[in-house]
Amino acid sequence: MATALINAEQGTATARAAVRIEHVSKSFSGPAGSQLVLDDISLDVAPGEFVTLLGASGCGKSTLLNLVAGLDSPTVGSIETLGRPALMFQEHALFPWLTAGRNIELALRLRGVPKAERGPEAERLLELVRLGGAYGKRVHELSGGMRQRVALARALAQDSRLLLMDEPFAALDAITRDVLHGELTRIWEDANTSGSAAGGLSVLFVTHNVREAVRLAQRVVLLSSRPGRVAREWAVDLGRPRRIEDAAVADLSLEITEHLRGEIRRHGRH
Template identity: 80%
Template sequence: MSPTTTTADQPEPAAPARDLPADAPAAVRIHHVHKSFGQTRPVLEDITLDIRPGEFVCLLGASGCGKSTLLSLVAGLDRPTSGHIELGGGRPALMFQEHALFPWLTAGKNIELALRLRGVPKAGRRAEAERLLELVRLGGAYRKRVHELSGGMRQRVALARALAQDSQLLLMDEPFAALDAITRDVLHEELTRIWSRTSLSVLFVTHNVREAVRLGQRVVLLSSRPGRVARQWTVGLPQPRRIEDPAVADLSVEITEELRREIRRHGKH
């Protein structure tokens, strides 16, 4: 199956989510969202985007186009200037580029903190933290301190902590950008594996085109400021994918050319 493309004016619906009814409410509905911070020109302008239950969507664009701002709005960390955002499954979990683990706590205790905030009884937290560490392939790391973990291991713990929130929506803001290429590729595999085993919806922000095609069922390109939905691609390639796969490379070239056009268009304004 080859990837397909759509324009912002004619979005193509993504495939229904795995093991969920076709008429299930959207995980996220973003309706005509604008965001300004007092400048003459808004950061985001008229963003309308639906993410279906269980869908993996990658949000792509040049630096400063408003990707992280949009993620913050969906997370509830800020409010749109106008428009509104509807969440279908409660408060989302959020994972940043920096792991943001508490260094005075062990890996397991960092996860248990999220479980405590969720209301999990103390008696069950240790077992659940260890289960989540196993899920991210860090079994046996419960007692390890943050300084004993590599960068990739820290991001695995951060992912386990995000999963501990038991949200149906996971927001990821360039979580692998600071990692070396091999570690990043391994974590791509792990994230795909975990996503495929759950009903998670994922909104993943990146500036890396190949990463977006490697991971996403859909790639959404934002224009340069103000950020608008410029174009969308439904990635009709089966998982698991490899970043060096020819079909991934071919679609990455197409998206990169569109991204370059957006950057050039922005430079003329």
């Protein structure tokens, strides 16, 4: 069944989950036959909630995100989202022949924003991700962190209430990643307190980095090794601002890591 998109203007929208995944399984066919990647996953993400999906490599995290994005369809089960999600990948996927501003304007054009409004809106979004003045810079002139900021601005240009992020900071050095954690948290918090996004901004963030998951999320969902199932969830009841080196972040990360290791060991025995 294909992902069902729910119009954000519907009167019942605010009462709906931002993402509702119900008994979803996904299989792929190959030379050795059908391979079950995801098995009977049910998960809701509330409007305005920040959820991280955590699991070992190959457990199906990215596959699940692609299903939520509507890039593929579940073999079994259903997925509903509040409107069309915006998607940000590990690779920035910027067009190198366009400037930073023009990359963002392309998303605005696809959204139907009038031509006269695209330039000022692209400038505003660059300011939002702390890249004011970078409108005319081409991709090769930007550092890795700057490119991901532009990619984030382009995702935000879609004016979606749901942001899907597939390990967007994994390729960055630790300091740049730390800075972008702070920026993402700031943008998400502002969207959910200022009324700048109707009904708030929900984030579903895929990572294999336990500390990253704990630093960012309100809730961490651990997927088992393949086939991916929801193995356990943790509510992250820690204050903000939250640092990756905080003792409380480290303590919860250790607990989650032990469960992750258990899943990896269990998978290795099969």
